[in-house]
Amino acid sequence: MRRRRRDDARRSGPVLAGLGLLAAALAAELAWAGWSAPETRTRLEGERALVGALGLSDTALFTEARYTRHPSLADLNTPFQDHPGGFDHFPSASIVPVPALPESGRLWFAGEEEPS
């Protein structure tokens, strides 16, 4: 009975300490992010130089299909690349969105050809 009363009396102590500990862990993680920044920068510069030297244009994140491995160079203009109305054959195609497409379906005219 007495033990229960003591529990009730200062229940917030350990809980607040736990929250403080979690906040400290978050702060430590953020500090680590800042601390590892120079190392990260060096790695990214190396990777960037490699991209330039090899002439890479896309990430190797999805290696299932042409249009997910190289979304920026995919031949999206190919008719019937998959079967019409078919569900995506490859699961990652549901994650990779359609890259920037022409804004409208209108044909583009040079200034002097613009219909009045």
Place this chain on the structure above:
Amino acid sequence: MTPWLRRQRALADYTLAALARRRGKNAALVAVYALVVFALASAMFFAAALRHETTQVLQDAPEITVQKILMGRQDLVPAATVEKIAGIRGVTRAEGRLWGYFYDRTNGANYTVMVPGDKAMEPPAGSVALGEGIPRARGFTWDGAPLFLSRFEGDLQKFEVVRTFTRASGLMTSDLVLMNGADFRAFFGIPEGLYTDVVARVRNPREVDTVVAKAGALMPEMRFVTRAAIQRSYQKLFSWREGLLAALIGAAVLAFVIFAAEKASGLSAEETREIGILKAVGWDTRDIIAMKLWEGALVSGGAFLIGTVAGFAHVFFFGGTLFAPVLKGWAVLYPEFDLAPQVDGVQLLSLALLTTLPYVAATLVPIWRTASADPDAVMR
């Protein structure tokens, strides 16, 4: 301790005692809530880090890539076209590139085979440089194991491995097989004078659009992809509303909405009775609201901290392993890569607001309604 602090401490004590009375239910609540925050935080950190990494690294992607389109499909580009592109005013250099895909029949993986743009990177004849994923996919057990590629039944080509890229560049190079130009032509049977596509460099980066418009008028059968378009594609892939992130957090957000709506729809009979009793023993509405604010803050603050700390660790210490099956799909190769931690204040703040505010609001609104009513009516 000031009286105000003492009062808050007492309220926190009371709130925790009240929460402890329904220990199992509240522990489950915090666990589910923390899981939602964890999913949301992981997806946010993962996508932000990927976006940062790709935009940084793709700054050196080819300035203009030119593809030939024939009958609606990409076709090989003849050397004469490369010269024609090089002759356009404003273009400083145009080079034909050789690259393609290879489906490995032994393990079902797809490799990207290419000849490096930089001649110094080209491996000597009969050898290749590999991305980190290929030795893994092929199960190379010793350093210096050669790579055997089989294009069709009965065919076996041997390549010495002169270099393997590390996971430091895994995101970009994981599935690459770099070959010598002559080896590439022999391996795929591409005659001299034909290329996969062309990359062009422009003297003044601000002239890219003009050069593309000019070249497009000159060669209407070609398709031009600029570096800016590549970067836009990746911004879109990892943006907040689309692609990867939407797929990852869609379910989490939906779960959270259901959860908050359920909470907001009303109080349990027990909670209502508790408020009635508190009012009857002399608590005023303000005290009850303060007590419930403590409850909301403790539950949502705790869940936010647990979820965020775990999400950060998941993405940056464990490489986002839980996302791998989602991203991998049916692919055999999935890159192992390091992600640069990219967390800013705005991101954390929006995560905190997105997860804690709706919960606190959802608990406060019904309390306000009950607490301002007559205790007699509430208890009945």
